[in-house]
Every structure is written in structure tokens, then in C-alpha cells.
Amino acid sequence: MSPLLACSGLTMRFGGLTALDALDISVGKGETIGLVGPNGSGKTTFFNVLTGLYKPSAGAVQLAEQDLFARSAQEIGRAGVARTFQRSRLMLDQTVFDNIALGALNRLDLSLLSALVLRGRFRRQLSELVERATALTRRFNPQIAANLFKPAGSFTMIDRRRIEICRALVGAPRLLLLDEPSAGMTHEETRALMDDLLAFREEMPDLAIVLVEHEMDVIRRISDRCIVLNFGKKIFEGPFDALIADREVQTAYLGGAQ
Ligand SMILES: Nc1ncnc2c1ncn2[C@@H]1O[C@H](COP(=O)(O)OP(=O)(O)OP(=O)(O)O)[C@@H](O)[C@H]1O
Ligand SMILES: [Mg+2]
Structure with a gap:
């Protein structure tokens, strides 16, 4: 079965800076992806491109086989992609x-x-x-x-x-993008919010979620699969336990950020 979201070769350049570098990312119906990576690795840019805030420089984006590459934010919203913002809006x-x-x-x-x-x-x-x-x-x-x-x-x-x-x-929506929902909250508040999300997900088993989060406990609890970005490139994809054990991830992210 084809995935709900399929991005291939997705690239976003800001002048000389390549913020997303030929990303291949797929998300299945009902799947929760934990998206992590150091500051400036392209996580928010990925959301901004997916939701039509930025027009990608190259690549392909499909949602349920509908072509969403470089479409307007409104078209993308209507197709079923919704998000929250890193800074409260x-x-x-x-x-x-x-x-x-x-x-x-x-x-x-x-x-x-x-x-x-x-x-x-x-x-x-x-x-x-x-x-x-x-x-x-x-x-x-x-x-x-x-x-x-x-x-x-x-x-x-x-x-x-x-x-x-x-x-x-x-x-x-069919795909929900959450950009650091725990930012600025205490551990208890974060845990409560994640409990809410887990409960909600049970009620909406078809909803796919991409969660950007720096708190690795949250990622462990909520992700079916993890993706790690570094300098706009995907450097890891797989289960949480493999992420923790991965050398490249340790060097790029876990060692540096914690
Ligand atoms: N509108 C823009 N114009 C120019 N450069 C940008 C723009 N938006 C993002 N960038 C650059 O793209 C890169 C990726 O930024 P992005 O905000 O996606 O990182 P992030 O992974 O979300 O980081 P953080 O964990 O700090 O939120 C950074 O180098 C950033 O400076
Ligand atoms: Mg960000």
C-alpha cells in the first residue's frame, strides 16, 4: 500500500544555504513519526515546505497520491495537512x-x-x-x-x-505536524500533553502525526518510527532503540545537544 505522505528528493534552498537536502520521507496512515535533529537541521523548514509556507526548490510531495508539490497553503490544508507552530500563534x-x-x-x-x-x-x-x-x-x-x-x-x-x-x-486533517509541542513546558505538563495525544490517537487511529521534539523521552513514548535530520539531510530512519545506538546520530545530535 502506498504511504499517506510521500516526499522524495525534497530540497529547499535559501540562497546559498541548503536547508532541506534531497529528503526522502514517507509517513503511513495512522503512523507517528518522531522527527529530531540539532538546531537548524531543517525540521521546521520541512513543516514550512509541507504546509506551503515556503515553495520547495526541488523534489516531489504527494499526499494520498495527490500532488502537493509547491501548492498553496490553502490547497494543502484542504488536502488534509494541519500543523502547530514552534512559537505559539x-x-x-x-x-x-x-x-x-x-x-x-x-x-x-x-x-x-x-x-x-x-x-x-x-x-x-x-x-x-x-x-x-x-x-x-x-x-x-x-x-x-x-x-x-x-x-x-x-x-x-x-x-x-x-x-x-x-x-x-x-x-x-489526515496528517498532523506538531513542532515542539513541549517547548516552554515543565516535565509534568509535557507528560500530561503527551497523555492527551496518546489518548487522542486511539480515537483517531488513521491520523498520521509527525512530531518534532527535543525531549527524547517524548520521542520514545510516542513514535512508531524516528527520523533524524542533520544539515537538512536524513541521517537516520528507524526505531527509537536503534536511534539511540546509532553512531552518526550520537555524534551529530545526542552528544552535542545533551
Ligand atoms: N526563511 C528563511 N530564510 C533563510 N534561512 C532560513 C529560513 N528559514 C530557515 N532558514 C535556515 O534553514 C536552516 C534550518 O532551519 P530550521 O528552522 O528548519 O531548523 P530546525 O531544525 O527547526 O531548528 P530548531 O531545532 O532550532 O527549531 C537554518 O540554517 C535556518 O537558519
Ligand atoms: Mg524548528
């Missing part, structure tokens, strides 16, 4: 609902016409979205669901991360 003054609704824009018909002329349809979509946001946030923390119309900034760090993940999930 919540609008803290806006409500939780407003933040989550942004993640559904690809799916909603929010044109001026539908807003003005087809008010009934617009209202129906909106109330469906409230239901979806309530159900999603409740899975992570009932307190978020109960306060959907409070500003996102009034929540704790871990709840803000949960809200960001809900924003990515509300469009029902």
Missing part, C-alpha cells in the same frame, strides 16, 4: 473559539455571499463549528470546553498548547 485577546475557528477556514464557506445572502447556511456552519470545538476541547480538558468564549490568553500554558492542537485538528 494563538491570538491571546481573542476567544478560544475564534482561535479554533481559524483552523476550519479551509472547510467553511465563509464568502461574503454566504455570509450576507445565505445567512441560514452560515449560521448552521457556525453552530456545527461550535459543537466541534466543544467536543474537541472537551477531550483535552473539559475546562476549556466550558470556557470556549473566554480569551485564549486567560488559560495556562498547557491549555494554550491544547487549544493550538485543537485548532489544527478542527479541520479533520
Whole structure:
């Protein structure tokens, strides 16, 4: 069976710098990939290219056999790729609902016409979205669901991360890209967030996840398979135990970063 995501020869150059160097990366339906590597190795760039923020310089990208190479962010979102950002992108003054609704824009018909002329349809979509946001946030923390119309900034760090993940999930993606979800959180908070993700994954067994993470405990717990980048090249691919034992990974990453 062909993989959900298949990237081959994926290359991203910024002037003279090759941030992604002919990457071949595949992700199967329902699979969780742990993506690691030193600072500046290309992990976020990989997400930025996959989600259409950057136009790749060369290569091929397919999602479920749909060609997504150099497509717009909106097309890619509609095809089923969603992400969170390394640095929080919540609008803290806006409500939780407003933040989550942004993640559904690809799916909603929010044109001026539908807003003005087809008010009934617009209202129906909106109330469906409230239901979806309530159900999603409740899975992570009932307190978020109960306060959907409070500003996102009034929540704790871990709840803000949960809200960001809900924003990515509300469009029902097939592939979820998480860029260092544990950044800035305590060990306890990280563990709680990973428990949430594991529970969520059981409910959505088809959802594929690529998780960028520096905490190796998290990678061990959550990954089916690991990929290591160094200077934009894939230097390792395989199970966590083999990653830990790999010489090149030890030199490039584990020795240097820890
Ligand atoms: N928009 C850009 N313009 C120029 N260079 C960039 C741009 N974005 C990323 N780079 C460069 O590409 C390389 C890879 O950066 P990237 O942010 O993908 O690394 P990373 O693996 O996510 O690192 P970290 O673990 O610190 O988040 C770096 O050398 C970075 O400076
Ligand atoms: Mg990064």
C-alpha cells in the first residue's frame, strides 16, 4: 500500500544555504513519526515546505497520491495537512473559539455571499463549528470546553498548547505536524500533553502525526518510527532503540545537544 505522505528528493534552498537536502520521507496512515535533529537541521523548514509556507526548490510531495508539490497553503490544508507552530500563534485577546475557528477556514464557506445572502447556511456552519470545538476541547480538558468564549490568553500554558492542537485538528486533517509541542513546558505538563495525544490517537487511529521534539523521552513514548535530520539531510530512519545506538546520530545530535 502506498504511504499517506510521500516526499522524495525534497530540497529547499535559501540562497546559498541548503536547508532541506534531497529528503526522502514517507509517513503511513495512522503512523507517528518522531522527527529530531540539532538546531537548524531543517525540521521546521520541512513543516514550512509541507504546509506551503515556503515553495520547495526541488523534489516531489504527494499526499494520498495527490500532488502537493509547491501548492498553496490553502490547497494543502484542504488536502488534509494541519500543523502547530514552534512559537505559539494563538491570538491571546481573542476567544478560544475564534482561535479554533481559524483552523476550519479551509472547510467553511465563509464568502461574503454566504455570509450576507445565505445567512441560514452560515449560521448552521457556525453552530456545527461550535459543537466541534466543544467536543474537541472537551477531550483535552473539559475546562476549556466550558470556557470556549473566554480569551485564549486567560488559560495556562498547557491549555494554550491544547487549544493550538485543537485548532489544527478542527479541520479533520489526515496528517498532523506538531513542532515542539513541549517547548516552554515543565516535565509534568509535557507528560500530561503527551497523555492527551496518546489518548487522542486511539480515537483517531488513521491520523498520521509527525512530531518534532527535543525531549527524547517524548520521542520514545510516542513514535512508531524516528527520523533524524542533520544539515537538512536524513541521517537516520528507524526505531527509537536503534536511534539511540546509532553512531552518526550520537555524534551529530545526542552528544552535542545533551
Ligand atoms: N526563511 C528563511 N530564510 C533563510 N534561512 C532560513 C529560513 N528559514 C530557515 N532558514 C535556515 O534553514 C536552516 C534550518 O532551519 P530550521 O528552522 O528548519 O531548523 P530546525 O531544525 O527547526 O531548528 P530548531 O531545532 O532550532 O527549531 C537554518 O540554517 C535556518 O537558519
Ligand atoms: Mg524548528
